[in-house]
Structures are given as C-alpha cells and as structure tokens.
Amino acid sequence: MILIYSIESILLTGAWIGCFIAIFFIPRKKLDKAALIFLTTQFFTWILGLIVVQYGWLEYPVREFSKANATSFLFEFLILPIISIFFILNYPIHKTLEVRILYFFTIISVFTLIEFLIERNTMIIKYHSWKWYWTWISMSLVIYMVMVIYRWFYKQKRIFSI
Amino acid sequence: MTIERFIMVSVFAISIASIFYIPKEKYRLALVSFFMFQAFTWPAIILLVELGKIEFPVREFPRATQVGFTTNYLFYPMIFVWFILMFPIKASLFKKFLHYFIFVSFSVWFINFTAVFTALENPLAGTLFSQTVRTYITFFIYYFISRVFILWFSKRSNLS
Numbered sequence: 001m002i003l004i005y006s007i008e009s010i011l012l013t014g015a016w017i018g019c020f021i022a023i024f025f026i027p028r029k030k031l032d033k034a035a036l037i038f039l040t041t042q043f044f045t046w047i048l049g050l051i052v053v054q055y056g057w058l059e060y061p062v063r064e065f066s067k068a069n070a071t072s073f074l075f076e077f078l079i080l081p082i083i084s085i086f087f088i089l090n091y092p093i094h095k096t097l098e099v100r101i102l103y104f105f106t107i108i109s110v111f112t113l114i115e116f117l118i119e120r121n122t123m124i125i126k127y128h129s130w131k132w133y134w135t136w137i138s139m140s141l142v143i144y145m146v147m148v149i150y151r152w153f154y155k156q157k158r159i160f161s162i
Numbered sequence: 163m164t165i166e167r168f169i170m171v172s173v174f175a176i177s178i179a180s181i182f183y184i185p186k187e188k189y190r191l192a193l194v195s196f197f198m199f200q201a202f203t204w205p206a207i208i209l210l211v212e213l214g215k216i217e218f219p220v221r222e223f224p225r226a227t228q229v230g231f232t233t234n235y236l237f238y239p240m241i242f243v244w245f246i247l248m249f250p251i252k253a254s255l256f257k258k259f260l261h262y263f264i265f266v267s268f269s270v271w272f273i274n275f276t277a278v279f280t281a282l283e284n285p286l287a288g289t290l291f292s293q294t295v296r297t298y299i300t301f302f303i304y305y306f307i308s309r310v311f312i313l314w315f316s317k318r319s320n321l322s
Contacts, residue, residue, distance in 0.1 A: 031318075032314075032315050032318035032319050033319075035311075035315065036194060036197075036315075036319075038201075039194065039197035039198055039200070039201055040197055042197070042200065042201055042204070043196075043197050043200060046200070046204060046235065047231075047235065049226075050223045050226045050227060050231065051223075051226075052226075053223075053225065053226035053227075054223045054224075054225050054226040056225070065208050065209070065212045067211070067212050067228070068208045068209075068211035068212040068227070068228045068229060069208050069211075069212075069226075069227050069228065069229065070225065070226050070227060071226055071227065073205075073208060077204065077205065149193075153190055153193070153194075153319075154319075
C-alpha cells in the first residue's frame, strides 16, 4: 500500500476518536439508560448488518477486522448505538407531534445524507442493489424499535407513539 | 441432516424455548443480561478469528462473516441469562464460586465438544488443553465483568 493516509483511513480513525469522545458527553446521571440503549441497538444491528452483507445488497470494501468480518464493525457496534443514545435521551417527548416528527425526520435524513456522500466519494461503503432510502427506512426502524424497548423497560406511557 | 446443522437448529430452539421459562417479573433483568453478554461475545470472537486463533468452517452467514453466529448471538448469552437468574445471592462464597464454575464449564465443554466432534468450530492454535484453559479464563472474566455491570445496572435502574 503506497498511499497510507487515504481518505478512508482518515475518516475511519476520525470516527473511532469521535465515538470515544462522544461517550464522555453522555450525562453521568443517565449512564445506565445510555448503556441499555447501546446494548439494545447492537442486538439489532449485528444481525441486520450480517443479513444485508450476506445477500450482497451492499459491501464495505475498507473496514476493520477485514479478515474475520465483512460487515462494518465500527458502524454497527459504535456509531449507530452512540447516535441512538443521543437520539433517544434527547427525544422531545413532551413536545407536539409536529416537533417530534420533524426531529425524527431531520436527524435520520442528515445521517442518510452523510452515508450517501461517503458511498459516492470513498470506498468505505458501496451500494449494490441498496438505495439511499433503504438506509433511511432501516435506520428509522432500528431506532424506533430501540425506543419502544427503552420505553417498555422504564415503564413509560404510550410506548408505541412516535 | 448433518451433525453441524442439527446442533445449530437445536441450539437455536433451546435458546428460544428457554425464554418461556423466565418468570415474568424477571423479563427486564433477563433482557439486559442477554444484551450485555452479546456485547462481549461479538467483539471477542471477531478478534479471535481475526488473530487466527479459531475458525468456523460451517457457519450461518458464510459470505458476511467468518464467525459462527447462533452460538455467539443466542446460545452463550442465554446461558448467561440463566446464570444471572439462578445466581445464589445470599449463599456463601464457595457456593457462588461453584455457581460460576458450573455455568462457565457448560459453555466451555460445549465449545470443546463442537471443536472435537464437528466442523462448527476449529481451534487453530495450541492444544486442546491450552484451548480449554484459555476459554475457562476468558469466560470467567466475561461472566465476572458482566455480573458486575448487571449489579450496577440493577441498582441504578431499580431492577428487582
């Protein structure tokens, strides 16, 4: 490998560092709730990531643990769980329905856009039959399911509402 | 049906069936224990395969991963769930150690059985004895750290 500091390795290293910094921004009082959200998210992403790669819908040409694993360990085990932590802990549950829908829509769309740009410009992820809106749908579903489990776990009301 | 497929299916079935034996008031404790142990087995097994210590010749997602799925995703976490649910909290130190030892042995000897008799799991480094010692030590560490986490978590979240 001639070009060691490729755009991929810069992005991946930055993401690892960013994730570890983000952990320190979790409020200490909510550390147990954050742990639950983290663990629940990785339960879903582990199996979904495997299915998606197994059927060849997308691939991760540049990844960590490339010998053992063809899925993106970083995305499934750190990035998405950490997004999910901040998403759910800051969810505007007492605001109106419009605000909640806007919150959900904006954040998921931003991350879909980021993934789309990464797909276009780098070798970190490549879509085959995958489309950007599948990212949007799958990410919303995972976060919604985690939110439902979270509310059930802490015995909150209206666990299925958006 | 090959022996490998038979073990995969039965391990899956046992894990799912044992959910129905969890008492209803312990659901939340069981769920968090299950997820916690998964968060251990996943990175650990990927690391072991990446370093060339184990291989899984017969596996569920041959294209997506070199790692066996059902055992790490369902079976070992489920054993840990029962370890937590049946833990003798008020017993003596010796009985607690025995409890650890029984459950860890269950996972370790399941791994040894699959390593010797099937193509599900195949140790690449060391002898069977050194593999056994290594799995005993690592599983003891996983169980201990996971239990410490569960104790902290149940205290913070008021789990029974």
